[in-house]
């Protein structure tokens with residue numbers, strides 16, 4: 241697939257990246273500007289609205305060719321919410337706002353936390369995990385694994401002088417339609433409005449100003465929620481927006497039952513103080529990046545599960561944690577929300593060979 | 598609705614810390630041409646002496662002797678790896694894969710020495726190879742050096758590789774050759790062939 245803003249309509253078009261002649265890829269650049277997309281194979285040319293504009297030696301078709309029918313194929317449905325573009329292969333899917341259900345509130349909390357614009361920072365994490373994609377959906381909102389899996393990361397934070405004594409306190413919510421979130425208070429700072437020594441004395445005033453600003457724009461309750469709480473948000477099935485000290489926008493595509501490609505970007509307020517941007521970058525690459533102090537161990541855990549499954553003796557996972565209490569951020573209610581939706585959509589087919597038993 | 602979930606720093610139950618695999622025996626270099634404590638003249642240092650130094654570095658990394666490897670750096674060390682899609686990435690502005698100063702580099706080594714760095718416990722076997730070494734013209738107190746590299750990583754039946762260029766800035770500290778900065782630019786268009794980057798390149 242590729243995405244382009246239509247030069248005439250101004251619309252965001254998402255097309256299958258497939259030439260309607262004989263299949264070659266028509267957009268071969270990762271990013272940029274183009275008036276037209278010319279397929280290099282036989283030089284059919286499409287405009288940014290997907291219309292077929294040029295065919296070399298067209299007479300050879302004797303006027304029989306229906307150009308309109310040979311437009312680039314758009315993805316079945318495309319809709320945007322506050323700059324996030326969603327594409328679906330299901331032509332009958334509900335409208336985006338209904339689809340997002342309770343996740344809207346959490347996307348808004350992320351986007352509204354700056355009075356300016358958000359931007360995706362240059363530099364993309366494109367890595368791969370040899371595990372089923374659903375394991376990353378679980379892992380991205382799994383508070384239970386943090387202490388055991390990420391021991392070396394917390395040691396790193398302690399070495400930097402972060403006071404972790406307050407611990408992590410929070411709750412998990414089922415947001416409907418398979419979406420789920422962990423919302424929690426954590427001892428580390430947040431560059432939008434919660435100062436910590438790591439940010440430096442010289443940023444103290446700016447952070448106090450941002451905090452006052454947030455409260456005046458959104459009121460005490462919503463403003464301090466943006467300033468003080470972190471959220472790990474899963475938008476079913478494969479979008480994660482984790483707003484911790486840094487914000488990641490992460491998506492993952494299954495390539496095989498035991499392999500996925502992960503692509504992650506960093507989202508940040510466009511005009512923030514250089515030293516806050518620096519701490520935000522530091523936090524992303526040490527915690528969320530594939531060369532950091534934590535994410536490689538998530539990869540190890542997911543691949544380890546995938547390897548464990550192949551043995552065949554254990555047929556089910558147990559994700560019942562927290563069923564007997566108000567689900568905490570380290571319980572598994574959020575995973576149950578994901579799996580219920582998945583199970584509902586797959587029906588019995590989702591259980592593979594169990595169907596025939 | 599707030600529920601306490603415990604402090605993240607509280608230690609989890611620790612598994613028996615038995616060594617799971619034997620690491621390759623640590624190499625010794627009885628007649629090594631450049632020892633890290635040898636006094637050198639930065640201006641008179643030819644390519645072959647630099648190559649000896651790079652070879653020593655590669656062997657320390659392959660032997661997982663990271664504490665000794667750290668001593669090859671100047672106190673103001675920097676180790677940077679940009680993202681695959683932004684080889685010109687500036688760690689002050691852009692997202693990069695690694696942006697270690699002296700402190701973070703030391704903490705990275707501490708992590709990799711720990712048995713709780715799960716991705717690297719047990720350690721991968723690695724082979725750091727370099728070639729096409731070009732020694733630049735001295736700039737101030739720094740000697741720039743560029744080399745091509747391939748790092749092979751083998752673990753748990755899986756083979757992966759990293760290919761790219763090393764950009765070093767060497768300095769002489771009390772006459773001893775040290776790395777002030779090492780910038781590793783990957784040629785792979787994504788990190789996907791390798792999965793992650795838990796090892797040091």
Ligand code: FES
Pocket residue numbers: 259260261262263264279280281282283284
């Ligand atoms: S395949 Fe594109 S022009 Fe022929």
Ligand SMILES: [Fe+2]
Pocket residue numbers: 379385386389390534538
């Ligand atoms: Fe994790």
